[in-house]
Amino acid sequence: MSIFIQTRNRVSKFLQAFFRKKRTRIGIYGPPNAGKTTLANRIARDWTGEEMGQVSEIPHETRRASRKSDITISGSNGSSITIDIVDTPGVTTKIDYMEFLEYGVTRDEAVVRAREATEGVAEAMHWLREDIDGVIYMLDSTEDPFMQVNIMMIGIIESRNLPVIIAANKIDLPAATPQRIRSAFPQHPVIPISCLEGKNVEDLYEKMVNHFR
Numbered sequence: 001m002s003i004f005i006q007t008r009n010r011v012s013k014f015l016q017a018f019f020r021k022k023r024t025r026i027g028i029y030g031p032p033n034a035g036k037t038t039l040a041n042r043i044a045r046d047w048t049g050e051e052m053g054q055v056s057e058i059p060h061e062t063r064r065a066s067r068k069s070d071i072t073i074s075g076s077n078g079s080s081i082t083i084d085i086v087d088t089p090g091v092t093t094k095i096d097y098m099e100f101l102e103y104g105v106t107r108d109e110a111v112v113r114a115r116e117a118t119e120g121v122a123e124a125m126h127w128l129r130e131d132i133d134g135v136i137y138m139l140d141s142t143e144d145p146f147m148q149v150n151i152m153m154i155g156i157i158e159s160r161n162l163p164v165i166i167a168a169n170k171i172d173l174p175a176a177t178p179q180r181i182r183s184a185f186p187q188h189p190v191i192p193i194s195c196l197e198g199k200n201v202e203d204l205y206e207k208m209v210n211h212f213r
């Protein structure tokens, strides 16, 4: 090998190491019960073999953001990304402890839950400002996508110029209308999925590899 090529290779290795992109942090945002933790667990399970967090039908089960680092996702064309997945509490504009009482939680527990959930939302918003490189915005396809909180959150994400993929979840349910989500947010890629059954999650992984690089 000529000395020129050797030197060039060495320089390019050095530059690669020097400018190595920091890890990409992907936050999963969206309203309570959309399936964020179910997705985080599925991603973690599919690519690392471990679960992340507790899934529950009680709103605000996830009250603190939780993170799993160094997950490498590969696409079909051989490219891959290494990401940290951040599962966030559901963002709402109103958290009422009364809402937990319906799920058999005691009054005292419900008050604590509501307070923790409020702090969790503030924390998730802080992360969005400071610490996130891309967003999976998770929606339940059986719900109205035009909820005020969705419009507000997508607006904040856009104002930060963060790449976003909208996951239209729960397409296994007969009432699911992912096309409503598509027409609500035509400016962003929308991937219809079922986190529960695993339907189309491969499409989501493929999109993540290409969109978050």
Ligand SMILES: Nc1nc2c(ncn2[C@@H]2O[C@H](COP(=O)(O)OP(=O)(O)O)[C@@H](O)[C@H]2O)c(=O)[nH]1
Binding pocket: 031, 032, 033, 034, 035, 036, 037, 038, 039, 054, 055, 056, 057, 059, 060, 061, 062, 090, 169, 170, 171, 172, 173, 193, 194, 195, 196, 197
């Ligand atoms: N039918 C259906 N239910 C789902 C799906 N994904 C999540 N769920 C359910 O929705 C509820 C809320 O899920 P969770 O992941 O805790 O939502 P989070 O609040 O957004 O983190 C749980 O009962 C899940 O089992 C899905 O694809 N289809």
Ligand SMILES: [Mg+2]
Binding pocket: 036, 037, 038, 061, 062, 088, 089, 090
């Ligand atoms: Mg959750």
